Amino acid sequence: MPQDTPSPIDLPEPELDEAGLGWSFGVVLIASLFLLCANAVSLRDWIDDQPPSSAQQQAAEWADEWVDTSEGLGIGLPRKAMHDQWKRVEEKRFPGAGQKERAESPGE
Amino acid sequence: MLFPTLSFGLFFLVVFTIVWAANGSNEWRKILLLVASWVFYGAWDWRFVALLIGSALLNWGSAELIWYNREASAARRRAIMIAGVTGNLLILGFFKYYGFFVEQLGDILHAAGYARDLPLMQVVLPVGISFFTFQGMSYLADVHAERLAPAKLLDVTLLMSFFPHLVAGPIVRGSDLLPQFEESPRLTRDMASIGLILIVWGLFKKAVVASELSTGLVDPVFFDPAAHSRLDLIAAAYGYAVQIYCDFSAYSDMAIGIAALLGYRFPLNFNQPYRAQSLQDFWRRWHISLSSWLRDYLYIGALGGSRRGFARQCINLMLTMLLGGLWHGAKWTFVIWGGLHGGVLALERIWDRIRPEGFPRLPRVVGILITFHIVLVGWIFFRAESFDAAIAFLRGIGTAGVASDVLTPLACVLILFGMAIHFTPANLGQRLALQVRLLPAWALGLLVGITILIVDAMRFEGVAPFIYYQF
Numbered sequence: 167m168p169q170d171t172p173s174p175i176d177l178p179e180p181e182l183d184e185a186g187l188g189w190s191f192g193v194v195l196i197a198s199l200f201l202l203c204a205n206a207v208s209l210r211d212w213i214d215d216q217p218p219s220s221a222q223q224q225a226a227e228w229a230d231e232w233v234d235t236s237e238g239l240g241i242g243l244p245r246k247a248m249h250d251q252w253k254r255v256e257e258k259r260f261p262g263a264g265q266k267e268r269a270e271s272p273g274e
Numbered sequence: 275m276l277f278p279t280l281s282f283g284l285f286f287l288v289v290f291t292i293v294w295a296a297n298g299s300n301e302w303r304k305i306l307l308l309v310a311s312w313v314f315y316g317a318w319d320w321r322f323v324a325l326l327i328g329s330a331l332l333n334w335g336s337a338e339l340i341w342y343n344r345e346a347s348a349a350r351r352r353a354i355m356i357a358g359v360t361g362n363l364l365i366l367g368f369f370k371y372y373g374f375f376v377e378q379l380g381d382i383l384h385a386a387g388y389a390r391d392l393p394l395m396q397v398v399l400p401v402g403i404s405f406f407t408f409q410g411m412s413y414l415a416d417v418h419a420e421r422l423a424p425a426k427l428l429d430v431t432l433l434m435s436f437f438p439h440l441v442a443g444p445i446v447r448g449s450d451l452l453p454q455f456e457e458s459p460r461l462t463r464d465m466a467s468i469g470l471i472l473i474v475w476g477l478f479k480k481a482v483v484a485s486e487l488s489t490g491l492v493d494p495v496f497f498d499p500a501a502h503s504r505l506d507l508i509a510a511a512y513g514y515a516v517q518i519y520c521d522f523s524a525y526s527d528m529a530i531g532i533a534a535l536l537g538y539r540f541p542l543n544f545n546q547p548y549r550a551q552s553l554q555d556f557w558r559r560w561h562i563s564l565s566s567w568l569r570d571y572l573y574i575g576a577l578g579g580s581r582r583g584f585a586r587q588c589i590n591l592m593l594t595m596l597l598g599g600l601w602h603g604a605k606w607t608f609v610i611w612g613g614l615h616g617g618v619l620a621l622e623r624i625w626d627r628i629r630p631e632g633f634p635r636l637p638r639v640v641g642i643l644i645t646f647h648i649v650l651v652g653w654i655f656f657r658a659e660s661f662d663a664a665i666a667f668l669r670g671i672g673t674a675g676v677a678s679d680v681l682t683p684l685a686c687v688l689i690l691f692g693m694a695i696h697f698t699p700a701n702l703g704q705r706l707a708l709q710v711r712l713l714p715a716w717a718l719g720l721l722v723g724i725t726i727l728i729v730d731a732m733r734f735e736g737v738a739p740f741i742y743y744q745f
Contacts, residue, residue, distance in 0.1 A: 171447075171450055171541040171542070172541065172542045173530070173539050173540060173541050173542055174468065174472060174527075174530055174542055174703060174704065175464075175465055175468055175469070175530065175534050175539045175540070176539075176704070177464050177468060177704050177707055177708055178701060178704055178705075178708070179708055181462055181463075181464050182462065182463045182464060182711055182712075184463060186460075186461045186462040186463040186464070186465065186466050187294060187460075187461045188715075189463055189466065189715045190461055190463070190466035190535065190715075191291075191294075191715075192715030192716065192719060193466065193470065193715045193718045193719045193722060194287070194290065194535075194719070195719065196715060196716050196718075196719020196720060196722075196723065197719045197720075197722040197723040197726065198287065198723075199719075199723075200719065200720055200723030200724070200727075201723050201726060201727060204723070204727050205726075205727050205730055208280060208730055209280065212279075212280040212281070244727070245727055245730070245731050248727075248728060248731035248732070249731040249732075252731060252732045255683075255684055256486070256490070256682070256684055258682060258683050258684065259682060259683075260678070260681065260682070260683060262677070263678060263679060263681075263682075
């Protein structure tokens with residue numbers, strides 16, 4: 167590979183001798199399986215967004231069942247808990263925020 | 275097909291598997307990557323895949339002609355190169371600037387008393403056209419200068435179509451990528467480790483920081499500056515500076531990471547730009563692939579750089595930045611943004627020349643603060659819908675009240691975070707990769723999965739297109 171142009175890919179220490187292809191496949195496979203189990207909601211939402219068809223309807227039913235199963239087993243709960251917590255952080259306001267709107271609205 | 279979506283994730287899993295399975299034959303591997311790139315591009319609009327192929331044919335053919343005539347006169351070779359570059363500019367000009375120039379011409383004719391109906395038409399802008407035409411032009415210039423031998427049609431087409439960089443860069447030059455296409459790549463643990471880190475980091479910057487700031491703060495304030503307080507306007511200006519960095523650098527990080535997982539090395543595109551001490555320093559850190567392209571092919575190659583005297587050098591700087599502004603889009607606000615950068619770059623050169631001997635230099639922190647705030651003013655023009663809107667925004671900062679309705683504690687934290695990451699060690703990601711590459715596959719797989727899960731739980735519902743898709 168040409169080394170004239172800097173790249174973030176270049177690490178500051180010599181390359182490891184071990185082969186990387188099988189290892190990388192392993193990493194990608196484990197990460198995908200983990201997300202399939204722990205993030206079933208995203209898969210269901212994505213399937214729901216696809217153009218309607220008989221295959222999409224069938225997939226949506228399976229995805230709903232999979233969400234129920236993962237929540238029943240408790241593996242979908244960490245994501246839900248983190249998401250709820252994040253929503254609470256998003257909704258936090260500084261004291262006094264929104265007073266301008268209220269003052270300008272004669273109906274209130 | 276946006277990077278931070280499940281559609282792209284599934285697409286990439288399929289491509290990753292098939293391409294590495296075909297690694298025994300480099301030609302088949304490249305053909306598969308090319309088809310995958312067309313599928314990726316066709317997800318926006320299939321019609322423009324033909325434009326991509328046509329553009330590749332133009333550049334491949336022109337380069338072959340230049341090479342075929344290498345024994346002929348320099349003028350002939352230069353004429354072929356100029357014809358090829360003009361072809362690229364015509365494609366870019368038609369799709370990107372036709373409406374803008376016809377509108378301006380209409381205004382000029384109207385002002386001169388010639389009311390004419392000009393042939394206005396709605397031209398759809400193909401995604402990424404500015405990137406692949408610039409790639410094509412630099413390829414021709416490199417072959418003409420004999421910095422690069424012409425490549426095979428398959429390689430040139432893949433160079434211009436390769437999906438990780440296709441729609442929003444980095445502008446990967448032929449000299450960087452074509453030699454890598456000559457043999458089957460090898461995926462090392464180093465490349466996979468840093469590639470995964472860049473993808474996850476990019477996902478966080480885009481899906482959490484940029485999207486949250488855009489939706490909650492920047493978009494509502496820039497949509498109607500007059501309805502917001504001084505504090506909102508100031509926060510939105512800082513918010514946009516962080517948003518555009520986190521948005522665009524996220525795309526570059528993910529593109530570099532995706533290419534690394536496919537075995538290719540892309541150049542650095544961002545290097546903590548807001549820690550720059552001068553505007554010249556800023557342009558060595560921001561969108562490096564575009565700024566170095568403009569420097570090598572426009573400022574030095576076409577305009578002559580500093581070879582024709584100091585005054586001409588300053589004019590060349592200004593012209594380069596004005597055209598750089600226009601590259602972003604057919605709007606006067608981009609021209610003003612480019613003019614501001616060009617003007618300050620020229621002033622920096624003039625000050626360097628007239629600065630009295632022994633005159634103290636600015637402390638580093640002051641240089642950083644001044645540079646950042648010049649960039650910040652530029653971003654207001656860059657983001658505003660029109661010149662009038664930008665001026666209204668700037669006036670509002672000087673006059674409106676201080677009560678805020680849109681600034682939230684989370685937005686403040688994200689702005690501070692977006693600034694703070696500019697002052698961490700520059701090679702933090704690489705140092706992390708050195709640790710990560712030693713982990714067993716199952717442990718790293720779980721770590722990647724958990725990190726993506728956390729980002730997904732924090733992300734804003736729905737992902738807006740990257741800012742640079744429109745360019």
